[in-house]
Amino acid sequence: MSQTIIFGAAAIRGEALRDGAVRAASGLAALGVVPGDRIAVMMRNEPAYLEVILAADRLGAALVAINWHFRTDEAAHVLTDSGARVLIVHADLLPSIAASVPGDVTVIVAPTPPEVLEAYGIGAAPAVPPGVLDWPGWRDAHPPRTAPTPPSLGMMLYTSGTTGRAKGVRRLPGTPEQHDSARRIRNLVGGARQGMRTAVVGPLYHAGPASSARVALAQAELIVVMPRFDAEGLLRAIEEHRLTHLALVPIMLVRLLKLPEPVRARYDVSSLEGVTHGGSACAPKVKRGMIEWWGPILSETYGSTEASLIAASRSEEWLRFPGTVGRALPGTSIRILDEDGRVLPPGEVGEIYVDSGPNALPFTYHNMPEERAQVERDGHVTNGDVGYLNEEGFLFITERKRDMVISGGVNIYPAEIEAALITHPGVLDCAVFGVPDAEYGEALVAAVQPHKGAAASAQQLREHLREHLAGYKVPRRIWLVDDMPRDSMGKVFKRRLREAYAGVNA
16 A cells, blocks of 8 residues: 655655655664664654654664653653653754753754744754754665564653653563554554545644554555644645544644634535544533534544553444543453542442553553552552443543642532633633632632633633532632643643742732
């Protein structure tokens, strides 16, 4: 099957991309990278990122994906803790972290493409510093690698879990059966098929988009690589390239639905066969709106960095049980436990523990094996999510343990408030979090990014929430912000919001 990668106005043959990847693999091996080593990458979405993924797989090295939003100390922690041998980084991102790169890490700079510069409003990218390898010239100077390919270790992702500094989730080699089962599960939940036409929309530093990109590289005849999500740009790509499959996140669905009706009606999306979304909670009104627009082709997925994919639901199942993230995937076991480790019956809320069985390679926390034992009970692991199973085994997430706000002794889950708040026409984006309060212990703050031309007052927003929620869940503090600190996967940096809020209210 021939394959084409679309990036901006360029069309790249799949064979050319793979030739670059196997040359890069030779170059990395010449730098001393061996199976089991780590290769770090800090780049925005572009074809060279796909080359890096394929090159790491070709060597059996784990790819340490660094979130390009990270500040200097965050990136330095990942580089130091992971023991990465090599860092591949976009030219415009290097200056902010250069001083913190460990001395034993070889830096290879990839030129920042014009498409990325334009998408992010960046001026001319700095030139590659003297004495530093540049990706295209360095890659092409090596012959294609011909040595046997070891089993892939995928990505080594860093997660903060419920407490402490980010921990590296490192996959162990696993068995051939586990590799095969993981591939089957990825295809099952995404509805992937040979010859599909798809797009890389979410950031490749995140597990979901990276996994979708691997499936696309293996099975798609056409892949559109978007440097940054743009709602109308995605609709344009669907129509122009007759895309059949997509993997999105809820904030992208929100942005799509917030487009004016004439803009939405302008584009033909009838080519779509399957669309998955996951990564964060999706407001029921948003989910219904997308199903009404695109049809019952949406599937929701739930997973974690540690356990990989856990559950999925089709549109028909979600319409039966609005709010569910689905049932356990074949081979996966889900338990809801109380604080004493007892299994709770259907309908009762507790901490979610999962055994992915053969569907995910075994993992450990890099340099922190003792942390692995702390998240496990009877072979099941948790990432701190809280929820319940209904009588038919459908899973519902109520909140992350660490995001829960305890105000006046009452547990309040911000996700519920955010789901109601985002439906107001004057709200473009929002996040709810707790701050210290002398009277209640914690008080709720709703950070709201107003919708241009339809901004609402704090009082109007409170009245809107009171129509949907109990009074104690309505934040007393509404904070209007110009921009929401989300990464491209939809995750809100609530720590930064708390810091900024504390600064303006000091």
